[in-house]
């Protein structure tokens with residue numbers, strides 16, 4: 001635990017990726033199994049359970065410090081684990097801390113009461129840094145500026161293998177990754193994962209560069225719609241079947257209606273949508289299914305889960321990612337023939353012979369609320385995990401805009417915890433502002449500083465961490481879509497709202513009205 | 526007569542009515558009592574300034590020899606009479622342990638004793654005389670680090686971190702952000718005490734004040750102006766002290782493979798270290814941490830505590846819990862903007878930037 005905490009502090013305060021990589025590789029080389037594997041799991045976010053809940057930490061803390069002082073400290077520090085790390089009373093006792101794996105095992109085997117005892121025991125003898133590490137580890141909230149992707153790359157460097165090999169293995173392996181290290185250090189063969197029902201890393205598209213139209217030769221590019229659903233992966237092997245989200249989470253339990261219809265082995269890439277009698281419903285409809293971890297029969301009947309398939313990674317039990325897209329598409333069609341279900345459909349290829357035709361299709365697609373724009377894929381592209389250059393492009397429909405007034409601000413998390421960086425904004429209905437959304441991106445660091453400063457000077461009230469501000473600052477908010485919503489007082493919900501421009505110049509009275517917002521809702525026909 | 530009848534927060538600072546004089550005023554006045562030389566407490570242009578001799582020297586260094594029309598040196602523990610002979614205010618300075626020359630000001634009037642403690646700390650600091658608790662009826666305290674999360678470790682521990690980092694990253698220039706007045710000299714002495722004998726390199730803004738500390742008998746060892754170093758690559762593996770604003774400036778880019786450190790009480794909070802892109806945060810403060818504030822208040826045993834300068838809310842709350850009468854003294858200009866502005870540059874003064 002001691003060296004784990006030291007590593008985290010070093011990683012946290014090191015800004016260069018190169019140095020982070022050196023630090024981690026050095027740690028891996030001098031740390032035995034299974035400790036180093038658990039460290040990798042903590043960094044890459046693959047721990048599967050919380051040791052304790054934030055609420056439990058808070059309860060224990062409040063038994064030791066006055067509630068108001070805790071609240072003021074938390075408000076200042078902006079982050080729970082760090083607040084507790086500093087506030088927890090030191091003990092004069094000393095205790096040799098267990099190894100990381102021993103510690104994890106102790107928490108794993110403890111019941112709820114024992115977890116509390118363990119927490120108290122360790123927090124009392126730890127340094128503030130070690131406390132922070134334990135709390136972050138135990139609530140799976142560790143952020144030290146290393147993405148999962150970087151962790152994989154560092155592992156690849158460590159074992160001198162290709163990062164794509166790590167990517168392919170990744171979801172079939174579990175912490176503490178001893179077989180992975182055995183292979184990386186040359187003691188054994190590469191782990192065999194052929195039959196495992198696991199998520200395969202996906203291939204992603206680049207945004208189509210603006211002002212840089214694609215040289216379109218019909219035989220080189222395959223054009224498809226970009227659907228407004230969620231990207232999923234269906235995996236069916238001898239051993240079973242599962243549906244995974246883009247982040248590799250198993251979401252099978254939420255979509256049993258879809259899984260029941262398919263038995264044909266393979267790994268299929270596609271879009272999860274609500275498909276009713278062959279018609280695609282809106283994202284809003286899908287949202288109602290996504291909100292339910294275990295849907296009832298009625299909901300599944302009203303909003304049946306559908307699958308718009310667009311690629312195949314494994315055909316039967318044979319990996320086909322190295323084949324060009326044109327050949328994969330043929331295999332996908334053959335696979336689909338055997339499935340025969342009206343809610344599993346092939347993403348159609350759109351014919352565009354000229355650039356002018358392509359633009360026309362794009363404009364048409366942009367007006368359709370069911371799609372988000374177009375996908376352009378090279379016919380000869382292999383299926384490469386990650387975001388390879390020049391292979392796939394997404395041509396997203398233009399965002400919509402509204403001028404809204406900032407109403408409330410809240411401090412962000414992590415690096416931004418000392419700034420007001422989460423903003424609730426509203427539009428006018430008569431002489432009242434109605435909140436219609438929240439945004440926390442789209443501004444530069446420089447703008448963030450100015451916004452933060454503005455909030456501090458214009459606060460008029462406080463509700464816990466939320467600061468109410470004078471209704472004076474207008475921001476132009478961009479968003480992908482607007483839907484009717486019963487959950488919001490304004491009756492609308494925005495999809496992916498973000499700051500487009502801060503209108504320091506614009507008087508609040510000239511911001512948009514709720515009617516303006518409603519007019520942007522595209523009725524679905 | 527209550528203390529608030531003759532000692533009042535006014536627009537430009539705390540005003541003592543029967544002495545017709547301000548304490549640490551933020552605008553030029555007729556008569557000013559100055560606790561210490563930080564820029565948020567000591568400005569130039571007053572008609573008369575009463576301060577300790579080092580504080581006057583600091584003010585002359587910063588604002589020139591004509592920083593005030595008249596100056597009056599007042600040593601520690603020497604009562605000095607202000608106001609009318611038949612209704613006098615007696616003013617006495619006591620060491621505050623904050624920086625060289627820093628003083629608490631005891632004002633006695635009609636039998637009431639009020640201590641304006643200015644900025645102060647309880648940790649040991651060889652650059653100045655240690656804080657001496659003065660029993661009083663009203664104690665006016667700062668609250669810069671008045672939250673129970675703040676715990677200032679011993680300075681030797683923090684400087685040891687810097688020396689360890691030098692060993693680990695021997696090819697990197699260790700650039701340490703320090704305030705030019707007080708923090709800079711304290712860090713230098715702490716490094717010397719740990720046996721660091723190599724020259725320490727300074728940003729131009731730090732030189733004059735180090736010279737002043739030297740003239741007051743502090744042996745800072747060999748100091749070199751960075752701008753006098755022609756071959757900047759030779760600064761690899763060396764310690765450079767600079768004002769915090771220079772950490773991410775163009776100036777710092779001329780140094781070889783910079784590893785950024787910063788010595789400040791705020792460095793205890795991760796987000797603050799991150800904000801300044803600090804890789805090596807050193808928790809060193811010239812103010813009291815939470816525990817030291819509470820201990821000091823218990824020690825001076827005042828009937829009443831007035832709180833200013835920082836996070837008053839938490840301290841007031843704690844004092845209420847302990848049954849001590851307390852109130853916030855809102856002074857304009859010290860802790861500038863709002864309740865959560867928390868930059869030592871504001872509270873400690875511009876520090877020679």
Ligand SMILES: [Zn+2]
Nearest residue numbers: 565644872873
């Ligand atoms: Zn101050």
Ligand SMILES: [Zn+2]
Nearest residue numbers: 563623644873
């Ligand atoms: Zn000061």
